[in-house]
Amino acid sequence: MQNTATPTHCPYCALQCGMNLTPAPDGPAGAVALTERADFPVNRGALCGKGRTAPQVLSSRVRLTSPLVRSEGRLVPATWDEAMDRISGALGSVRAEHGADALGVFGGGGLTNEKAYALGKFARIVLGTSQIDYNGRFCMSSAAAAGIKAFGVDRGLPFPLEDIPRTGCVVLVGSNPAETMPPALRYFTELRENGGTLIVVDPRRTRTAEQADLHLAPRPGTDLALALGLLHLVVAEGRVDEEYVRERTAGWEEARAAAMAHWPEYVERITGVSVPELREAVRMFCAPDTAMVLTARGPEQQSKGTDTVGAWINLCLATGRAGRPLSGYGCLTGQGNGQGGREHGQKADQLPGYRKLDDPAARRHVAEVWGVDPDSLPGPGRSAYELLDALGRDVKALLLMGSNPVVSAPRAAHVEERLRSLDFLAVADVVLSETAALADVVLPVTQWAEETGTTTNLEGRVLLRRQAITPPEGVRSDLQVLHELAARLGAREGLEKKFPTDPEEVFEELRRASAGGVADYSGITYRRLVEENGVFWPCPAPERAPGADGGAADAAGDADDGEDAALDAALPDDDPARELPDPHPGTPRLFLDRFATPDGRARFVPVAHRPSAEEPDDDYPVLLTTGRVVSQYQSGAQTRRVAELNRAAPGPFVELHPRLAARLGAAEGDLLAVESRRGRAVAPARITTAIRPDTVFMPFHWPGEGRANILTNPALDPTSRMPEFKVCAVRVETVTG
Ligand SMILES: Nc1nc2c(c(=O)[nH]1)N[C@H]1C(S)=C(S)[C@@H](COP(=O)(O)OP(=O)(O)OC[C@H]3O[C@@H](n4cnc5c(=O)[nH]c(N)nc54)[C@H](O)[C@@H]3O)O[C@H]1N2
Ligand SMILES: Nc1nc2c(c(=O)[nH]1)N[C@H]1C(S)=C(S)[C@@H](COP(=O)(O)OP(=O)(O)OC[C@H]3O[C@@H](n4cnc5c(=O)[nH]c(N)nc54)[C@H](O)[C@@H]3O)O[C@H]1N2
Ligand code: SF4
Ligand SMILES: [Mo]
Numbered sequence: 001m002q003n004t005a006t007p008t009h010c011p012y013c014a015l016q017c018g019m020n021l022t023p024a025p026d027g028p029a030g031a032v033a034l035t036e037r038a039d040f041p042v043n044r045g046a047l048c049g050k051g052r053t054a055p056q057v058l059s060s061r062v063r064l065t066s067p068l069v070r071s072e073g074r075l076v077p078a079t080w081d082e083a084m085d086r087i088s089g090a091l092g093s094v095r096a097e098h099g100a101d102a103l104g105v106f107g108g109g110g111l112t113n114e115k116a117y118a119l120g121k122f123a124r125i126v127l128g129t130s131q132i133d134y135n136g137r138f139c140m141s142s143a144a145a146a147g148i149k150a151f152g153v154d155r156g157l158p159f160p161l162e163d164i165p166r167t168g169c170v171v172l173v174g175s176n177p178a179e180t181m182p183p184a185l186r187y188f189t190e191l192r193e194n195g196g197t198l199i200v201v202d203p204r205r206t207r208t209a210e211q212a213d214l215h216l217a218p219r220p221g222t223d224l225a226l227a228l229g230l231l232h233l234v235v236a237e238g239r240v241d242e243e244y245v246r247e248r249t250a251g252w253e254e255a256r257a258a259a260m261a262h263w264p265e266y267v268e269r270i271t272g273v274s275v276p277e278l279r280e281a282v283r284m285f286c287a288p289d290t291a292m293v294l295t296a297r298g299p300e301q302q303s304k305g306t307d308t309v310g311a312w313i314n315l316c317l318a319t320g321r322a323g324r325p326l327s328g329y330g331c332l333t334g335q336g337n338g339q340g341g342r343e344h345g346q347k348a349d350q351l352p353g354y355r356k357l358d359d360p361a362a363r364r365h366v367a368e369v370w371g372v373d374p375d376s377l378p379g380p381g382r383s384a385y386e387l388l389d390a391l392g393r394d395v396k397a398l399l400l401m402g403s404n405p406v407v408s409a410p411r412a413a414h415v416e417e418r419l420r421s422l423d424f425l426a427v428a429d430v431v432l433s434e435t436a437a438l439a440d441v442v443l444p445v446t447q448w449a450e451e452t453g454t455t456t457n458l459e460g461r462v463l464l465r466r467q468a469i470t471p472p473e474g475v476r477s478d479l480q481v482l483h484e485l486a487a488r489l490g491a492r493e494g495l496e497k498k499f500p501t502d503p504e505e506v507f508e509e510l511r512r513a514s515a516g517g518v519a520d521y522s523g524i525t526y527r528r529l530v531e532e533n534g535v536f537w538p539c540p541a542p543e544r545a546p547g548a549d550g551g552a553a554d555a556a557g558d559a560d561d562g563e564d565a566a567l568d569a570a571l572p573d574d575d576p577a578r579e580l581p582d583p584h585p586g587t588p589r590l591f592l593d594r595f596a597t598p599d600g601r602a603r604f605v606p607v608a609h610r611p612s613a614e615e616p617d618d619d620y621p622v623l624l625t626t627g628r629v630v631s632q633y634q635s636g637a638q639t640r641r642v643a644e645l646n647r648a649a650p651g652p653f654v655e656l657h658p659r660l661a662a663r664l665g666a667a668e669g670d671l672l673a674v675e676s677r678r679g680r681a682v683a684p685a686r687i688t689t690a691i692r693p694d695t696v697f698m699p700f701h702w703p704g705e706g707r708a709n710i711l712t713n714p715a716l717d718p719t720s721r722m723p724e725f726k727v728c729a730v731r732v733e734t735v736t737g
Contacts, residue, residue: 003022003023003025004022005020005021005022005035006020006021006022006466006467006468007019007020007037007039007040007466008020008021008448008449008465008466008467008468009040009336009448009455009463009465010047010050010051010054010336010448011054011057011110011336011447011448011449011638012050012051012054012110012336012633012638013050013180013181013334013335013336013633014156014181014332014333014334014335014336014337014338014339014457014458015042015043015181015183015184015457015458016042016336016455016457016461016463016465017040017042017043017046017047017048017051017183018037018039018040018042018043018045019034019035019036019037019047019051020034020035020036020037021033021034021035021055021449021468021469022035022468023468023469023470027059028059029059029472030058030059030063030450030469030472031055031058031059032055032058032059032449032468032469034052034055039533040533041160041162041533042161042183042184042457042459042461043183043184044183046182046183046186047183048181048182048183048630049630049631049644049645049648050630050631050632050633050639050642050645053639053642053644053645054448054638055449056641056642057430057431057447057638057641057642058447058449058450058469060431060641060642062431062432062641063430063431063444063472064429064430064431064432064442064444064475065444065472065473065474065475066078066444066474067079067080067082067083067441067442067443067444068083068432068439068441068442069082069083069086069440069441069442070439070440070441075432075437075439075442078441080476080484083441083442083443084481084484084485084488085488086440086441087399087424087426087441087485087488088485088488088489090397090423090424090426090440091103091127091397091399091424091485091489092489094396094397094423094424095127095128098396100127100128100129100130100378101129101130101131101378101381101394101395102129102394102395102396102397103123103127103129103131103395103396103397103398103399104129104131104132104387104390104391104395104397104398104399105119105122105123105127105129105131105132105346105398105399105400105401106132106133106134106135106384106387106388106398106399106400106401106403106405107119107120107132107133107134107135107341107346107401107402107403108134108135108136108335108341108401108402108403109134109135109136109139109333109334109335109336109337109338109341109342109402110335110336110337110341110402111337111341111346111401111402111478112337112340112453112454112455112465112503113337113340113341113343113344113453113454113455113456113462113507113510113521114453114454114479114503114506114507114510115401115402115453115478115479116134116337116340116341116343116344116345116346117344117345117346117352117506117509117510117513118478118479118482118499118506119132119345119346119401119478119482120132120344120345120346120347120350120351120352121345121352121370121498121499122482122485122486122499123346124345124370124377124378125370125372125376125377125490125495125498126485126486126489126490126495126499127489128376128378129378129381130348130378130379130380130381131348131381131382131387131390131395132346132347132348132381132387133346133347133348133381133382133383133384133387134341134346134347134384134402134403135335135384135402135403135405135408136335136338136341136342136346136347137347137383137384137385137720137721137722138301138384138385138408138409138410138722138723138725139297139333139334139335139338140156140297140300140331140333140334140338140342141300141305141342141717141720141721141722142300142301142302142305142306142308142309142717142719142720142722143156143295143300143305143309143331144331144342144720145306145309145717145719145720146305146306146307146308146309146310146313146605147309147313147329147331149306149310149603149605150310150313150317150329150595150602150603150604150605151313151322151323151590151591151595151596151597151602151603152595152596152597152598153354153518153590153596154342154354154518155339155460155519155537155590156330156331156332156333156338156339156458156459156460157294157330157331157332157458157459157460158323158328158329158330158460158589158590158591159326159328159330159459159588159589159590160459160461160536160588160589161184161187161458161459162187163292163325163326163589164187164188164190164191164292165187165188165190165191165193165194165196166191166194166196166290166326167191167196167288167290167291167292167326167327168196168197168287168288168289168290168291168326169196169197169198169199169284169285169287169288169290169291169292170188170191170196170197170198170199170291170292170293170294171199171200171201171281171285171291171292171293171294171312172188172198172199172200172201172202172208172212172294172296173201173223173293173294173295173296173298173299173312174201174202174223174295174296174297174298174299174300174726175200175202175208175294175295175296175297175298175332176202176206176207176208176209176296176627176628177208177296177332178206178207178208178210178211178630179206179207179208179628179629179630180296180334180628180630181332182630185208185211188208188211189211192211192213196288197213197214197284197288198211198212198213198214199212199213199214199215199216199281199284199285200212200214200215200216201215201216201217201218201223201226201298201299202215202216202217202298203217203218203219203220203298203625203691203692203695203697204217204655204690204691204692204695204697205217205689205690205691206690213284214277214280214281214284216273216277216281217272217273217692218271218272218273219270219271219272219623219692219694219695220612220623220625220695220726220727221302221611221612221623221724221726221727222270222271222272222609223298223299223302223308223311223312224299224302224304224307224308224311224607224609224610225262225266225267225270225271225609226267226271226273226278227308227311227312227314227315228258228259228261228262228267228311228607228608228609229262229263229264229266229267229268229271229273229278230278230281230282230285230315231255231256231259231262231311231314231315231318232259232260232262232263232264232267233264233278233279233282234282234286234315234318234319235256235259235260235318237282237286239282239286239319240318240319241318241319241320243320244317244320245317245318245320248317248320248323248595248600248601248602249317249601249602249603249604250599250601250602250603250604251603251604251605251606252317252318252604254604254606255314255318255604255605255606255607256318257606258606258607258608259314261608262608262609264278264279270609272692285315285319286319290321290324290325290326290327291316291319291321291327292316292321292326292327292328292329292330293312293313293315293316293321293329293330294329294330294331294332295309295312295329295330295331295332296331296332296334297334297627297725297726298627298726299312299726300331300722301722301723301724301725301726302612302717302722302724302726302727303612303613303713303715303716303717303722303723303724304610304612304717305717305720305722306717306718306719306720306722307605307607307610308607309331310605310607311605311607312329313329313602313605314604314605314607316328316329317602317604318604322591322602323590323591323592323594323595323602324592325589325592328591332458333457333458335634336455337455337456338458339456339457339458339460340454340455340456340462340519342354343456343514343518343519344510344513344514344519345366348380348381348382348383348384348387349380349381351363351366351377351513351517352366352510352513352514352517353366353513353514353515353516353517353518353519353520353521354514354517354518354519355517355518357377357379357380358379358380360374362517363377365513365516365517366513369509369512369513370498370513371498383716383721384409384721385409385410385714385716385721385723386716386721388405388409388415388418388419389414389415389418389714390418391418391419391421391422392418392420392421392422392423393421395422396422396423396424397422397423397424397425397426398419398422398424398425398426399426399428400425400426400427400428400435400439401427401428401429401478401481402428402429402478403435403635404429404433404434404435404436404634404635404637405419405435406419406433406434406435406438406635406703407433407434407435407635407636407637407700407701407702407703407707407709408634408635408700408709409709409714409723410709410712410713410714410723410724410725411678411679411709411710411712411713411714412707412709412710412712413678413679413710414678414714416438419435419438420438424440425438425439425440425441426439426440426441426442426443427439427441427442427443428442428443428444428445428478428481429442429443429444429445429637430444430445430446430447430475430638431637431638431641433635433637434635434637434703443476443481444474444475444476445475445476445477445478445481446471446475446476446477446478448465449467449468449469450467450468450469450470450471450472450475451467451471451477451503452464452465452466452467452503452504453465453503454503454507454526454529456537457534459536459588460536460537460587460590461534461535461536461588462521462524462529462534462535462536462537462539463529463533463534464526464529464530464534466530477501479499479500479501479502479503479506480501482499483496483499483500483501484496486498486499504526507526511523511524511525511541515540515541516540518538518596519537519538520537520538520539520540521537521538521539522539522540522541523535523539523540523541523542523583523584523586524537524539524586528583532586535586536586536587536588537586537587538586538587539584539585539586539587540584541584542581542582542583542584543581612715612724612727612728613713613715613724613728614676614677614713614715614724614727614728614729615729616694616729617729619731620675620676620677620729620730620731621729621731622660622694622695622696622729622730622731622732623692623694623695623696623727623728623729623730624674624676624695624696624697624698624708624711624712624727624728624729624730625695625696625697625726625727626697626698626699626700626708626709626712626725626726627697627699627700627726628699628700628701629649629699629701630648630649631645631648631649632645632649632699632701632702633701634701635700635701635703636701636702636703639701640701640702649699649701651683651684651702651706652681652683652684652698652699652701652702652704652706652707652708653683653684653685653686653698653699653706654672654674654683654684654685654686654696654697654698654732655686655687655688655690655691655696655697655698656672656685656686656687656688656691656696656697656732657687657688657689657691657692657693657695658687658688658689659693660693660694660696660732661685661687664732664733664734665734666685666687666734667685667687668685668686668687669684669685670684670685670734670735671683671684671685671734671735672684672685672732672733672734672735673732673733673734673735674696674698674711674730674731674732675711675730675731675732675733676710676711676712676713676728676729676730677713677728677729678710678711678712678713678728679710679711680710680711681698681705681706681707681708681710681711682705682706682735683698683705683706696730696732698711700712700725709725711728711730712724712725712728713727713728
């Protein structure tokens with residue numbers, strides 16, 4: 001690699017902040033110098049502590065550089081050939097004995113688009129299994145399901161972040177960007193500087209809530225009732241945008257009737273948010289001409305997350321705040337490629353381009369790109385938690401890439417036990433995560449700055465994350481891993497040729513596979529990504545662009561090859577448009593003309609409040625909710641390797657209100673035992689008036705006895721199959737002796 005600065009992007013969250021990296025020839029292997037990259041509009045040079053220290057993981061001593069295989073119970077170094085032979089041997093024999101569906105694949109929303117695409121393809125055409133899903137199921141699947149129901153397409157934000165400071169009011173529901181996306185906080189600060197207002201809905205007075213004009217602190221798990229109560233008031237106070245509802249939506253009468261059953265006083269009893277606060281929120285939301293509702297994991301990670309997000313969307317629709325400039329509903333996605341990772345086929349029910357695996361036209365299209373018989377593609381498989389729960393029973397061998405479920409899955413002790421009961425586990429990772437430590441074979445892979453690939457950030461902006469340094473000896477890329485496994489398992493059919501190791505070649509195929517799908521990337525090239533600093537999907541290739549406005553609506557239709565033929569027929573052979581088509585500009589803003597539903601109207605969803613899967617009772621009287629702190633990322637596999645971050649956030653804790661602490665006789669720093677029906681965790685008390693007295697909060701970044709996910713409830717949302725990370729019932733005691 002040259003010793004010049006390469007513009008690239010952070011490995012961690014969905015903001016995908018831009019940064020410049022230059023190899024540092026005098027430092028240890030993998031050392032780089034990080035400098036500001038002001039030209040990338042999302043973060044304009046700003047980084048959080050995690051992004052700023054991410055290069056340390058490149059040269060970390062604990063970085064894996066040799067494959068490991070289990071021998072006499074211990075993981076010992078091995079050659080790549082040995083490791084790959086073991087994996088292909090084990091997968092092959094499990095398949096021979098138990099069938100293809102006994103093979104499982106688990107992916108991650110941190111994988112690039114190319115990897116996510118190749119992993120889904122590998123599962124379906126090399127292993128022939130339906131049993132593939134990924135950690136994005138734990139992330140924003142409820143918002144995705146609700147978005148598809150209401151708008152016909154799911155893209156995190158339907159507008160760029162730069163629109164936020166120019167709207168009139170933003171409601172942030174269960175989102176704490178001050179800790180989870182610090183450089184994005186600026187958009188909300190600017191909103192308020194411009195005279196707009198910020199409402200934050202969070203059971204805790206977070207650093208984000210401290211910036212708000214109004215902070216509503218509902219009981220965890222009651223956002224659905226809260227949104228319905230607000231909609232009730234919107235109707236009662238005559239604030240419905242009748243013309244908009246008539247012209248751009250369907251299903252209002254039923255949704256209205258459902259909301260009218262949620263009286264403000266009833267909602268106050270459920271949520272703990274007072275009627276005057278509800279009225280103030282409605283006033284602030286409705287007073288300006290434009291407004292937005294943005295949700296994150298708070299309302300989504302619930303066993304009713306899809307309905308909950310649906311209720312917030314209903315509020316936007318009733319007040320005419322969707323599909324209009326500077327207004328709309330959006331979900332702040334989480335992982336580096338949380339958006340793209342959910343579009344290209346590592347999800348149990350999905351094919352590339354956000355196509356459905358059970359749609360015959362989609363199967364035909366993708367099978368043709370893959371050069372296989374559509375009937376050979378398996379059907380939809382289990383969702384993430386259901387897949388983990390089936391390990392050792394129906395699913396006997398697992399290949400895992402880009403997740404650390406021993407720490408991050410709900411009911412984690414059970415998941416760990418399931419992983420241990422497998423006949424065979426292979427994990428590809430950059431460090432020996434808690435999950436990799438259980439594996440039979442561990443493959444050391446390249447990480448972000450050592451490889452090139454695309455990610456799609458929370459705005460739907462596709463980016464090129466470029467290689468900036470040479471990887472260390474001994475590691476290979478995930479794409480190489482899949483190529484070599486395909487060579488071993490599908491040698492007879494020459495399958496390895498279908499798994500290129502050059503990311504751009506994979507992307508070229510992904511373009512074709514996604515063409516005509518909802519998430520159409522066919523007009524995007526690596527070159528454009530560099531020249532334009534990212535391109536928003538949908539971006540159809542010019543020959544199939546549906547028109548200058550390029551709405552997602554057209555792309556979202558069940559477009560298959562018929563559309564191409566029609567377009568071709570419409571253009572005379574010598575039409576210059578055939579030779580020099582203008583590239584599609586990409587679609588920063590969705591829905592301005594129509595929603596991506598067949599009739600172009602958004603759909604209200606009639607929803608009613610229901611309790612969480614587990615409500616407090618005499619045995620487990622306290623609510624537990626979980627989430628994040630600014631200095632650790634997810635399961636901590638990467639950030640726990642950085643000394644500076646460990647100093648800032650050294651370990652787990654239990655946040656609780658002074659009144660609850662007094663009842664327990666607990667002082668700051670005392671060890672608390674938190675027990676749920678799943679298990680018991682122990683961590684020190686952190687006492688603060690910033691949390692409701694009926695609720696405790698634990699971050700989930702650490703393994704060991706303070707592992708929050710020992711406690712969490714795997715109750716699933718019926719539509720999205722999202723587990724209820726954000727609410728379960730616990731009892732709390734001080735630990736004596
Ligand atoms: N520092 C850091 N940043 C990250 C990550 C990380 O691990 N660490 N992870 C990335 C990923 S993958 C994701 S998904 C995002 C997540 O980003 P966020 O969604 O902002 O993060 P969380 O802390 O999980 O949850 C947000 C808030 O929801 C609140 N909450 C809890 N229960 C409820 C409830 O019932 N209702 C409501 N309304 N709110 C509730 C919590 O108190 C918390 O403040 O962050 C991304 N950025
Ligand atoms: N209690 C509770 N639990 C939660 C949540 C919560 O709010 N509360 N949030 C959930 C959410 S939103 C999420 S997204 C999940 C995330 O939880 P996980 O799925 O565990 O995510 P990470 O910790 O990021 O794990 C990624 C792993 O892949 C490795 N890795 C990184 N990049 C690559 C790559 O390119 N290739 C390969 N092969 N490996 C790579 C990392 O080193 C790490 O070991 O946690 C969920 N769990
Ligand atoms: S906010 Fe997210 S993308 Fe930006 S530097 Fe921090 S972790 Fe990286
Ligand atoms: Mo996430």
